[in-house]
Amino acid sequence: MAIASFLIEIFAATMLLLFAVRLVRTGIERRFGALFQSILTRHSNSFVAGGAGMVLATILQSSAAVTVLLTGFAAAGMVTFGMALAGVLGADLGAALVIQVLSYDLGWLQPALLALGGWLYLKSERSNVRLMGRIVLGVAFILISLQFLREAVEPIRESAFLPAIAGYLETDYFSAFIVGAVLAFVMHSSVATILMCVALVQIGAIPFAAGLSLVLGANLGSAFIPMWLTRDMTVTARRIPLANLLLRGSAALVMLIVVNVGGLHEALLVTSPAQSLIFAHIGFNLAVFLLATGFVNQLEQPMSVLMAEPKAEAKALDQFSDALTPLGDPSGERASVAMSSVRHELLQMITQVERMFRPVLDIYEQDDSDAISALWQQDERVNTQLTEIRRFVARMPRQNMSKGQITAARGLVEYAIRLEAAGDVVSNRMTRTAQIKHTERSEFSAQGWKELKDLHAAILESFSLARHVLLVDDMDCARRLVLDKAEVKRMSRNSRKAHLKRLERGQTESFQSSDLHLETLRSMRDLHGHIAAIAYPILYKSGQVLETRLVMEMEKEANDD
Structure with missing residues (x-):
C-alpha cells in the first residue's frame, strides 16, 4: 500500500x-x-x-x-x-x-x-x-x-x-x-x-x-x-x-x-x-x-548527405519554383510528401504577406510611390503562389489519398485563398487609403495614430503564431490565434469609439481623417481574420468551436438567468 x-x-x-x-x-x-x-x-x-x-x-x-x-x-x-x-x-x-x-x-x-x-x-x-x-x-x-x-x-x-x-x-x-x-x-x-x-x-x-x-x-x-x-x-x-x-x-x-x-x-x-x-x-x-x-x-x-531529400520531395519542391505540373500517379507516401510541399508554400505565402504588412504604416507617413509599387509586385507573387497551389492540389490523384488527406488538402487551398485576400487588403485597400491621405493632406490625431500602430503591432504577433499552427497543428496555439482575433476586434472597436468621441469634442484632425481612420481599422481587422483562419479547422475537429454561436448564446443566457 x-x-x-x-x-x-x-x-x-x-x-x-x-x-x-x-x-x-x-x-x-x-x-x-x-x-x-x-x-x-x-x-x-x-x-x-x-x-x-x-x-x-x-x-x-x-x-x-x-x-x-x-x-x-x-x-x-x-x-x-x-x-x-x-x-x-x-x-x-x-x-x-x-x-x-x-x-x-x-x-x-x-x-x-x-x-x-x-x-x-x-x-x-x-x-x-x-x-x-x-x-x-x-x-x-x-x-x-x-x-x-x-x-x-x-x-x-x-x-x-x-x-x-x-x-x-x-x-x-x-x-x-x-x-x-x-x-x-x-x-x-x-x-x-x-x-x-x-x-x-x-x-x-x-x-x-x-x-x-x-x-x-x-x-x-x-x-x-x-x-x-x-x-x-x-x-x-x-x-x-x-x-x-x-x-x-x-x-x-x-x-x-x-x-x-x-x-x-x-x-x-x-x-x-x-x-x-x-x-x-x-x-x-x-x-x-x-x-x-x-x-x-x-x-x-x-x-x-546523411539525410538526403527523397526524389519525390525534391521534385515536388522544384515544382513550386516554376509552374506546378502533374505529379503523375503518386503512391500514398508521395501524397503525404505533396501535402508537405503545399504547407511549405503556404509558409512562404504567410511570410510574404507579413513582409507586405510590416511596412504598410510607413506608406501612410510618407508618400512613397516606389514602396507602393513594391507592394503591388509582392502581391502579384502571392497571387501566383495561390494559382500554383490550386493547380497542384487539383492534379493530386484522389484515388491514392485518404479521406483525411483530401479534406486537409481542401482546407489548405481555402487558407491559400484567405492569404491571397490578406495580400489584397494590403496592396489594394490600405495603399489606396494611404494615397487618399496624401492627396487630401489629411493627418491623424496623435491618439488615433497611436491606436493604429498598437493594432498593427498586435496583428504582427499573429503571423508567427499562424506559421506555428500550420506546421504542427497545435491546438493551444490555434485557440490563442482565435483569442487574438477577438482581441483585435476589441482594439478596433475601442479605437472606433475613441475616434467618435474625438469627433464629438470637435477635434479638427479627427474630422479630416475620419473616413481614413475607420477604413484602416476595417482593413486591419479583415486582414487579421484571414490570417487567423488557419486555426478554425483544428478547433472544429476537436469540438472547440461550433459552426454557429447559437449554443454559446443560449448557454450564456441560461447562466445569466
Whole structure:
C-alpha cells in the first residue's frame, strides 16, 4: 500500500511539474512570439544566434520549443541551417541555466506568485495581461510541484526499496543513462526530468553518480523530442534537430564513459551533490555550445548527405519554383510528401504577406510611390503562389489519398485563398487609403495614430503564431490565434469609439481623417481574420468551436438567468 501511495504521489507531482512548465512556455510563446521571431532571424553570426537561442530557452524553459520554432523558420526559408543549429545549441544551454534558477529554495514566493498570477488572470479582460498571469501561475506551480516531489520521496528515503534501485543505477551507469533518456522523452521536458533528478539527489534518495548518469541520459532523450515533434516537416527542416541529436547525444555518451571509466565523480563533486549535479549539467551544455557553434555552417553538407531529400520531395519542391505540373500517379507516401510541399508554400505565402504588412504604416507617413509599387509586385507573387497551389492540389490523384488527406488538402487551398485576400487588403485597400491621405493632406490625431500602430503591432504577433499552427497543428496555439482575433476586434472597436468621441469634442484632425481612420481599422481587422483562419479547422475537429454561436448564446443566457 505504501508503494502504491508513493507512486501515485510521484506521478501527481510529475504531472503538475509538466503542466506548469507547459503553462509558462505556451504563455510566453503567445505573448512574445513575434519578438522571438525577430531576434532569431535578424542575425548572421552563429554565436549571436546561439546567444539568442539561449535567452529564449531560458525564458521559455524549454529547448525543444525553441528547436521546433527554429525548424519552422528554416522550413519557411527565414533562417539558414547554420544559424538555426546555433540557436538550438544555445537553447540547450539556456534550458540548463533554467535548472539553476528553479533549484533555489523559493518556497516563500509561492503565495505571492499564486496571488499575483491568479489576480492577473481572473480579473483582467485584456489578453496580454491574462497571459502574464498565466506565466506567473506557471512559475508558482513549478515551485509547488518540486515541493510535492521532495515530500513524496522523503518518507521512503530510508526504506529498502529506493536504496536498492539507487544502488543498481549507481553501479550500472549505462542503464541509468537509458532510464534518463527515456524519462526525458516520455515527459517531453528535459527541464522537468532534470529538476526531478536534482530533487532526488538533494534529499539523498539517489547518489550523485547515479544522478549524473540520469542527467546525461536526459540530455540525449531531450534531443529526441524535437525529432519527434518535427517528423512531418520537410527533410530540409528535419536536418536541424537531427544534427543537434548527433552532437548532443554523442557528447553525452562520451561524457558518460569518460566520467565512469575514469572515476571522475569525486572531481565533479565541487559542492553539495545537488548543486554539483546542476553545475555538471550546465558545464556539459556549455562545452557542447562552445565547441560546436563555431563550425555549424560546415555541418550542412554532411547532414545533406546523411539525410538526403527523397526524389519525390525534391521534385515536388522544384515544382513550386516554376509552374506546378502533374505529379503523375503518386503512391500514398508521395501524397503525404505533396501535402508537405503545399504547407511549405503556404509558409512562404504567410511570410510574404507579413513582409507586405510590416511596412504598410510607413506608406501612410510618407508618400512613397516606389514602396507602393513594391507592394503591388509582392502581391502579384502571392497571387501566383495561390494559382500554383490550386493547380497542384487539383492534379493530386484522389484515388491514392485518404479521406483525411483530401479534406486537409481542401482546407489548405481555402487558407491559400484567405492569404491571397490578406495580400489584397494590403496592396489594394490600405495603399489606396494611404494615397487618399496624401492627396487630401489629411493627418491623424496623435491618439488615433497611436491606436493604429498598437493594432498593427498586435496583428504582427499573429503571423508567427499562424506559421506555428500550420506546421504542427497545435491546438493551444490555434485557440490563442482565435483569442487574438477577438482581441483585435476589441482594439478596433475601442479605437472606433475613441475616434467618435474625438469627433464629438470637435477635434479638427479627427474630422479630416475620419473616413481614413475607420477604413484602416476595417482593413486591419479583415486582414487579421484571414490570417487567423488557419486555426478554425483544428478547433472544429476537436469540438472547440461550433459552426454557429447559437449554443454559446443560449448557454450564456441560461447562466445569466
